[in-house]
Amino acid sequence: MTGNRDMTAETDFLRPLVTVDVVILTLKDGGLQTLLMKRAAEPFRGDWALVGGYIHPEEDDDLEAAARRILGVKAGIAAPYVEQLQGFGDRRRDPRGWTVTFAYVALIASEGMMLSKGANADSVAWWPVAGSGVEPALAFDHTRILAAAVTRIRNKVEYTSLPVHLMPPCFTLTDLQRVYEQILGRPMDKSQFRRRIAEAEFLEAVPGEFRLASNRPAQLYRIRAGLSTIFFDRTI
Amino acid sequence: MTGNRDMTAETDFLRPLVTVDVVILTLKDGGLQTLLMKRAAEPFRGDWALVGGYIHPEEDDDLEAAARRILGVKAGIAAPYVEQLQGFGDRRRDPRGWTVTFAYVALIASEGMMLSKGANADSVAWWPVAGSGVEPALAFDHTRILAAAVTRIRNKVEYTSLPVHLMPPCFTLTDLQRVYEQILGRPMDKSQFRRRIAEAEFLEAVPGEFRLASNRPAQLYRIRAGLSTIFFDRTI
DNA sequence: CCTTCTTCGTGGCAATACGCAACTAACTTC
DNA sequence: GAAGTTAGTTGCGTATTGCCACGAAGAAGG
Numbered sequence: 001m002t003g004n005r006d007m008t009a010e011t012d013f014l015r016p017l018v019t020v021d022v023v024i025l026t027l028k029d030g031g032l033q034t035l036l037m038k039r040a041a042e043p044f045r046g047d048w049a050l051v052g053g054y055i056h057p058e059e060d061d062d063l064e065a066a067a068r069r070i071l072g073v074k075a076g077i078a079a080p081y082v083e084q085l086q087g088f089g090d091r092r093r094d095p096r097g098w099t100v101t102f103a104y105v106a107l108i109a110s111e112g113m114m115l116s117k118g119a120n121a122d123s124v125a126w127w128p129v130a131g132s133g134v135e136p137a138l139a140f141d142h143t144r145i146l147a148a149a150v151t152r153i154r155n156k157v158e159y160t161s162l163p164v165h166l167m168p169p170c171f172t173l174t175d176l177q178r179v180y181e182q183i184l185g186r187p188m189d190k191s192q193f194r195r196r197i198a199e200a201e202f203l204e205a206v207p208g209e210f211r212l213a214s215n216r217p218a219q220l221y222r223i224r225a226g227l228s229t230i231f232f233d234r235t236i
Numbered sequence: 237m238t239g240n241r242d243m244t245a246e247t248d249f250l251r252p253l254v255t256v257d258v259v260i261l262t263l264k265d266g267g268l269q270t271l272l273m274k275r276a277a278e279p280f281r282g283d284w285a286l287v288g289g290y291i292h293p294e295e296d297d298d299l300e301a302a303a304r305r306i307l308g309v310k311a312g313i314a315a316p317y318v319e320q321l322q323g324f325g326d327r328r329r330d331p332r333g334w335t336v337t338f339a340y341v342a343l344i345a346s347e348g349m350m351l352s353k354g355a356n357a358d359s360v361a362w363w364p365v366a367g368s369g370v371e372p373a374l375a376f377d378h379t380r381i382l383a384a385a386v387t388r389i390r391n392k393v394e395y396t397s398l399p400v401h402l403m404p405p406c407f408t409l410t411d412l413q414r415v416y417e418q419i420l421g422r423p424m425d426k427s428q429f430r431r432r433i434a435e436a437e438f439l440e441a442v443p444g445e446f447r448l449a450s451n452r453p454a455q456l457y458r459i460r461a462g463l464s465t466i467f468f469d470r471t472i
Numbered sequence: 473c474c475t476t477c478t479t480c481g482t483g484g485c486a487a488t489a490c491g492c493a494a495c496t497a498a499c500t501t502c
Numbered sequence: 503g504a505a506g507t508t509a510g511t512t513g514c515g516t517a518t519t520g521c522c523a524c525g526a527a528g529a530a531g532g
Contacts, residue, residue, distance in 0.1 A: 018336060
């Protein structure tokens, strides 16, 4: 026992560095992909890592605001779907000392991703997610964080409308079904799928808009105004 | 812009105090109840608050270890079901300055709860959860944390075997059904309930053990060895 | 203009699951 | 041994699901 720890004033407790790490997921080339940055500084220099940064309490009102700011500054991404995943505070996760992180998951549509190089990385790239992880070993405990994120999203897709955040503003029901199928890794029945979407009533047809090809045109849909993620009664 | 923030060494970033707050839930008197401590110190002196404490990075291997240690030290509770809920880091949540917390949820069986008075509280009590909260206004943002915990647990009960952690080591299927009903607030069909439990195969009959009363005795069950929380295919 | 090709969107069952309620079982009490 | 109470199972009408097929709507090509 150190003896004096429990008697010290609150401000004498050990204070860690606090970061936010964001697992950015999108759908590219028929599967989930995540945005990683190659670390330019020690520790783990040269390793791939999640997009993350320190919280600036003076300008970040809360944790989600910090996540969104970091998303903008480090990856040039604005206002996607952002959800807190979990905190990680293992005392050995950072060789520099005790560092805790709040992990977030962000979903963005495949389009409109402008990648800007961060000050702390010399490279940014999309990596395909195989299983619940990615090919290279990641810095810190980021492999574990990524796995937790992918598991969370896969589970949630089973009973929510979460994949709409991976879609462009207008899309067809077939498009949406493909996205569900790619995330869940299994084919779904067209008839069943459309029944579920219809009774959840979170989409609306865009009047007069159709996707045209050399076949029957498909109705375009968009998310009904004011609605965020919908929870279905049962699995989709 | 302060100008010098982004150029400082990592160790110069603002470091918050880091706490763990545990929402302890049990089933008493026919409903969910949560364990609260009356604060003996400022701020919020005299207000009720969640059981919480500072992380001791030298002795807590990770966040869950800290939660379990605090559970033991502050509430005298050992080894129940513990799950991380969410992190809260709003810069205004603590009037003393920036403090972040990792909120946990703990479920314990109604029996075997020895309440010990913590150094920082002059009173400990169980409060019934009405809706998703509790009658008194809580210290800090604990009302919000409690609401998030109750919502999480209620949702999870719909499709998991989570309520077994609120049960004694041996129990009857009728007991378990009552627990589900009390948490979800609605009656369930006996036949349906037993089918779901049977096909999930996470319970085993305790051979020869029966609950005796002035009527037909009921088979006692226990959780099968090595199993934790089960996710059902559909809602129970 | 008519045939072919492709994808869209809906409709039609057979099989399964669910909700509901009755029924039997087992044990105590009077 | 009749009454009362809770345990545990069975049966059945109805709703939901899974699966597949059919018609619709366009482009392309002869």
